[in-house]
Structures are given as structure tokens and as C-alpha cells.
Amino acid sequence: MSRKSATAAGRHTIRDVAARAKVSPSTVSRVLGGSYPVSTATRARVMRAVRELDYVADARARAIAGSETGPVAFVLDDITGPSFAHVAQGVEREAARLGLLSLVCTTDGDAERELALVELMRAQRAAAVILVGGVADSPAYRERMGRIAKSLSSAGSRLVLCGRPPFTDGAPATVIEYDNEGGAYAITSHLLSMGHRRILFLGGVPGNTTAQGRERGFRAALAAYGIDPPPALVVPGDFTRESGHRRVGEALAAGLSFSAVFATSDMVAAGALTVLHEAGVSVPGDVSLVGYDDIPFARDLHPPLTTVHVPYEELGRTAVRTALSRRPDSADERIMLGTHVVVRGSVRQLGPRGGVGEKKGRGGGGTA
Amino acid sequence: MSRKSATAAGRHTIRDVAARAKVSPSTVSRVLGGSYPVSTATRARVMRAVRELDYVADARARAIAGSETGPVAFVLDDITGPSFAHVAQGVEREAARLGLLSLVCTTDGDAERELALVELMRAQRAAAVILVGGVADSPAYRERMGRIAKSLSSAGSRLVLCGRPPFTDGAPATVIEYDNEGGAYAITSHLLSMGHRRILFLGGVPGNTTAQGRERGFRAALAAYGIDPPPALVVPGDFTRESGHRRVGEALAAGLSFSAVFATSDMVAAGALTVLHEAGVSVPGDVSLVGYDDIPFARDLHPPLTTVHVPYEELGRTAVRTALSRRPDSADERIMLGTHVVVRGSVRQLGPRGGVGEKKGRGGGGTA
DNA sequence: GTGAAAGCGCTAACAC
């Protein structure tokens, strides 16, 4: 009974096991560590002691003494958003495959908190810190995050920007993006090709990089048709269903005229669709609607939602895989995942020639 | 230059900081630890060194040396399920509020993996291990998990069963449930009171405790009306939208007759609704539909889904709060959160008097 | 093969 022999609570140490098996702590360590020659008899004795004591080695002590790699840290706005949840899934799956644990933290969109969390993750010696989703992208913020990226990098870790543009000052980061602008361009073009000209654009938080990308794509597509969207038809908001509901309600109340709605997320589209239904506006009969994200639910809306597919889970998987593979810290990776529009039933052909696609479609106009 | 002075990579230790500030490591520790008298001058020197070296103390070493508490571990089937995501949110929020990190692991419904993960969390010295969602509840599984619960408990940690029944053999666990049976009973009664008698029940994975609870409630409500559901109308499945889509499709193809569908999750209801639409069956005109969970999306279905509200986020918050508050390990807590039906537009009154108001009806009540 | 000793990076107890 040298130190506290811990017979009481189940908090045994490797020494307790050693004593019980009548070997030295090192031997216990070797047995547990696997890969090391230990005589069968000793191994058996040790294992028995481990079982009897219900011993599990402290992973933190282990990590400190040996050089085990830390967990993967995952920082996002809100784990409740369907698309983010899929990224989380990708991250967790891939991390688990690599034998790593996943730490998850949410910021509620607070940039300050995000910075603090990333520092916290650095203290945890995370193998990689993955930031998901757009941000309010102020220069000051970038500068600070850039510095943290450097610290992380020089400590052998890695900052991963997921669905967010790279640093401009060359701070080290792995960035996995998806084509927000391209997707928005494509689906806007789809709307345009179906004859829609007055499109109500339900944007995201101003300043948010994701929102900006989608708006850029929208504007570019319109510009290609020589259209300059009326300011009244481009309204900011956030990515929630409530936001879609409210803003379309307001547009309707204001008597705005439009034949289509481009919601910058499927959640927003869902809210928009509901308020349209409530107002007795037929979709796509009177107004066409498109979303962005292609969450599983999109196909259960009525009509099924035409939207832009984003490979969220792959985004997550790629993030951890890329961050952890390349030890040669050489060129900073920058990967762009593709997006594509998936046509379902929420857009109809506008104009004299009617009928298109699986759903109906006849002439008709916008909404008051 | 005693040991590796680590001037190279950013991996500085407390000794590097101490050297640079010309103080002892303990002093650095005291400065960083806060609450301890240190002269202003020294503190300033130390902080400067910390800043210059971009030093962040290793949280693991810290935890080992002092006695900091471990993270909260959160183990669930699939983080992608909308309801689980809300539990996750509750857990993360509450953990953050308490200054704890959240570790998240998914099992994909694999009981074996779940057991392994819980052991892993024990190695991490998690402050609490939260298990979410129903399980295939075999006696062997229970026995094993019960043993783990004991180990956890005697190591000062805590197993939390969230939305899952307590151990029967008295293994220590905090259990936070919600009333699956009561909710199912209530919404079935609602259907019954609206005149529905032939109800297609879309169950969950057989053996899953959540699925069982909901089915019990369903049967109990029918029994109260003297009805014994025809076996053909009670079909198992899982909690995905695909499952709902497929099973209702099959029921339709088989020519089964029913006036209402009880989907045991909103996701299932969504799939069911879509296939009903596809088949030209009007909801609630021809067939009424109810779900379970009240995910945000439920109100964006068309018609808006009548369903059972479950306080998922509160479930998560309560789980960590309860597990971490009571140190007096005395009576094992068992909390039951209430559920209630929220009537929207997917159920109509059956019988001579037709009519389909958006909001009509009232809830049926009672608990098994 | 196995044990003793020397760390890992940190905090805490004990001096002065």
C-alpha cells in the first residue's frame, strides 16, 4: 500500500493493476499497448487483473505520455440545421474511421465565440479544427483567425475551412468549398429558361460568405440575360424557415409582383412555400419556387422542391480526410466540390407555350 | 537549453514560457490558472511571454495534474435525424454553459459499437455519457450496459439514458424519458375521435424501445374503443422517410383499406405523404395522416402535419444538467418529460358530416 | 521478457 491503493472507487491506476498481477507498471502498459513481446503467462495474469479491477487506462494520460493524436474538432453555427447535420455526420464518420474522436461546438453565429472555441480546441491538441459554414467576414476577424491558423499549423494541427473561402494573406488552412456561386447561377438560369424574369430573391445574412456566393451567382445569371434585379425583390434574412415564411408574407402584403421565388436554403423555401399556400397562391401554378441545399425533406414538400444539391456529407468526410492525410504541409490544399440543380416539381414554364415536366403548367401571371 | 527548447515548432511548454519570462513554471501556472496572488509585474512578464510564444496550455496535461472534469459524451444512432439533432443541440448548449466540451459519436444502430463507444468514453474520463434513442433491447445487451453503468458510476461519472427505459437490475443510471406511450395514445385517440377506425400503423424497428412504446400507446387507445387492429395494418419499418414512402406504397398496391395513417415519426410521415400525393390520394381528403416528433418541418408539409410534440432539446439539456448536478449519487433520478399532440391540418373528420377545416378537431386525451 | 528510472506537460504542496 504505497500510495492510495484506490480499492474504494473504481478509479484504479495502472499501478493497481500491476500490483494485482504482480508485475511492474511497464509490463501492464506493454500488455495493454498491444504490439510488444510479453510472455503469454504474464499477459494472461495482467488481463485477468484488468478485468477484475475493471480497469480502463486514462486516455488523456496516455496521450500525454505517448504521442497519441488528439480529437477532431468540429465548430459550427447550429447543429440543428439539416445541412450542417450532414456535414457533422461526414466528419464524425470519417474521424471514427481513422480512430479519432469528434468534439463538437456550436457558435450560434457568434464570431467571437468561434475564435474562442478554436483556441480551446488548440488547447485540446485537436488533430484538426474544422470550421463549417459561412461567416460574417470582417477583415479583423480574418486576421485573427489567420493567426490562429498559423499557431495550429505550427503545432502540427490544421485548420480546415469548410464551405468558406480561404484566407487571403496566405495563412495556412485546408479549404474545402462547394460551388455556391455556380449552383446559384445554374438554378437561376433554370428559372430564366423557364421564362421567369421577376424573381424574388430570399438572401441570407448580409456579409455571410455563403449568402454572398449565392447572391453573386444569382446576379450573374440575371446579368447574362441583361437583367438587373429590382432592389425590392432582393431581400436579406437568415437561413431559417421562419425567415422564409416572414419575408414572403411581407412581399405578398406589399403587393410585390414576381413569378418565382429563389430561396437561398431549403429551410427558407419550406417557410416560403407554407406562407404561399396559406395565402392561396398555387405553387408552381401561380409562383414557382426553388431552394438550395437539397435536404432530404425537399422531396416531401408539395410540390417537390427543385433545388441545388450540395454534397454535405462528402464535404465533412473530405474535410477530415484531407486535413489528416497530407503531412507534407507544402501547398495548401483547396478543394471545390461541385453542386448541381435537381429538378423536381416546383418550377413551371411561364408564357404562351405551357406544360413542362412532370407537373402541370399553363399560362398565367405573377402575383399581385 | 536544458531539454528541447522547442524554438522550432509552435509546440511550446510551460517551461519555455517560464524561461522566457524568467520565472519558474509554477508561477506561469499560477498566472494562467487565474485565482492566485501573483505580482503585477511578474504577471505582465509572463503574459508577454505567453503572447510572444503563442502558448496555450495542454488541456489534457492540465486535466491530469489538477482534477479537471472530462467532457460530456454523447452517443446516438445518427446525428442526421432531425429529432436527434435537437437533442444534440440541447446537450451541447448545456454542456457549454457548464464549461464542458461535448464529444459526439454515432453508432448507426449497432449495439456492439455502442458498447465499445461507451467504454471509450470511460477512458476519456467523461463527466457523463449520454445515450440517446431507443435500442434493440436484448437482455444480454442490458446486462453488459448495466455493468458499464456501474463502472462509470464508481469512477465518478454517470450514464444517462435519454429516451430509453431504465435498467431493471438496478444498475446506476440517470434516465430522462419522454412519454412515447402517452403521446401515441393521445394522437390515436384523436384519430379515433375523428371517426377513424381503420388506421395504418407505420411502426419502427421491432425491438426498439421507442418503437415499442409508441406501438403500445397506439394499441391501448384502440383497445379503449374495443378495437383490435388487423395485423395487416400494423407494419414495422424504420424511422426514415424512405421507409414511410415504401410501406405506404406497398399498402396502396396491396389494396389495403384504411382511412388514416399513423406514422411513428415525422420523417416517416413525410415519406408517406409524398407517396400518397404521388398516388393521387388526397390528404386529408381521402386519408388522414399523423406523425410523431413535431420536427420543425412538420408545419411545412402540405397539409401541415398533425403530430406529437416531443421536447427534444429540453431532453438534451435536462440530461446533462441532471447528470452533473446531483453529486449525492443517492436515488437514481428518473425524469419523464411530457409530450402532447399538436393539431394541424392533416386529419379530417370522417363520417356523414364531411368538411375539412384547416384547424378543426380537438385532441383526444389520456394516457395508457 | 521484465523492471527501474526517466520522462510527457502540467498543478499543487511546501518551503522561504
Add this chain to the structure above:
DNA sequence: GTGTTAGCGCTTTCAC
């Protein structure tokens, strides 16, 4: 106030 000395629970030389 601050440095010194012991640990925390583990792994890893380095001997034998």
C-alpha cells in the same frame, strides 16, 4: 510572492 519538490497516470528508454 515565488521557487523547489512532488506528484497526476501513463509510456518509454535502458539495463539485465
